[in-house]
Amino acid sequence: MSKREVLERAGTFIYSNARLLDRKRFAYHFDGGTAEEVLGALRPYQNGDGGFGHALEADLRGPHSQPVATETALLVIREVGGFGSDLLESVIRYLRSITLPGGGLPRATTEVNRYPHAPWWITEQDGVPSINPTGSIVGMLLEQQERTVLIREDWFQSHIDFLWNHVEQGLPGDYHDAAQWISFLQHVPDRERASMHLSRLDEWLTGPSGIETDPLAEGYVHKVLDYAPTPSSYAAKLVSDQEVQGHLDWMLSTQQEDGGWALTFPGTSPAAEQEWRGWLTVENLKILKAYGRLS
Incomplete structure (x- = not known):
């Protein structure tokens, strides 16, 4: 199948099945869309308290703001260079x-229990800090250059203290933890201290619990392109070009008949599965583009 056919089939899937946000994300990257259009599609997911809900994170179907849904919003804002938007103030x-x-943000609040949600999001009590999604959120806010004054505020510094305490106490438990470590340690100002822990992280990433290098591995595993979605990704230095190319070949081979990609985990409902597929299809196309497989 040609590069053009891969993109055309994916575009048909996106415009036929994906939610508006992911249609706008696809258009931004591949069909002449703008950052403003993406941010406009993101706005309806934001609540009056400034956080995001309304199934922006498709496994959490309730309307209330949640930290992980707000992390998802920040990922979209970063994706289109939108940190100058008024969305960020809220x-x-x-x-x-x-x-x-x-310091620390909760993984979720007990509000999730009132609405349909994936079983792994059951939350027994409020007020428990978690590296997920604190590390990712703090890392993105450290990375952006539009509102740097917030970094000196006490509440933000308490998150940095929490994250240092966390990484100094052990190693990541899984891919989701590792992603938080990477986001934080790549952007925290104390580079000497970060370097020491990045060395420990590298050992974990290249060990048996880290990057899955077999493209045919089944189940809920995280492979080379999960960790290195672009050539400039932190973990790209830890995998070979041969491994990357093998996983790109595998990704292309798993495009579905309808043009989208299937989930590697169970969907919580038909709507959640379809929304995740739209998100994942855009993500996979971004990866293929980053490695020159669509051009």
């Missing part, structure tokens, strides 16, 4: 309001 207000004593 996000900062929300994050400040849910910062826990001693």
Whole structure:
């Protein structure tokens, strides 16, 4: 199948099946769309408290703001270079309001239990800090250059203290933890301290619990392109070009008949599965583009 056919089939899937946000993301990358259009599609997911809900993270179907849905919003904002948008001011207000004593954000609040959700999002109590999604959110806010004054605020510094304490106590438990480590350690200002922990992280990433290098591995595993979605990704240095090319070949081979890609985990409902497929299809196309497989 030609590169053009891969993109055309994926575009048919996106415009036939994906939610508006992912149609706008696809258009931004491949069909002449704009950042403003993506941000406009993101706005309806934001609540009055500044956080995001309404199944922006498709496994959480409730309307209330959640930290992980807000992380998803920040990923979209970063994707289109939108940190200068007024969306960010409201996000900062929300994050400040849910910062826990001693730093850290909760993984989720007990509000998730009132609405349909994936079983792994059951939350037994409020007020428990978690590296996921604190590390990712803090890393993105450290990375952006539009609103750097917030980094000196007490609430933000408490998150940095929390994250240092966390990484110094052990190693990642899984891919989701590792992604938080990478986001934080890549952007935290204390580079000497970060370097020491990045060395430990590299050992974990190249060990048996880290990057899955077999493209045919089944189940809920995280492979080379999950960790290195672009050639400039942190983990790209830890995998060979041969491994990358093998995983790109595998990704192309798994495009479905309808033009999208299937999930590697169970969907919580038909709607959630379809929304995840739209998101994943755009993500996979971005990876293929980054490695020159669509041009």
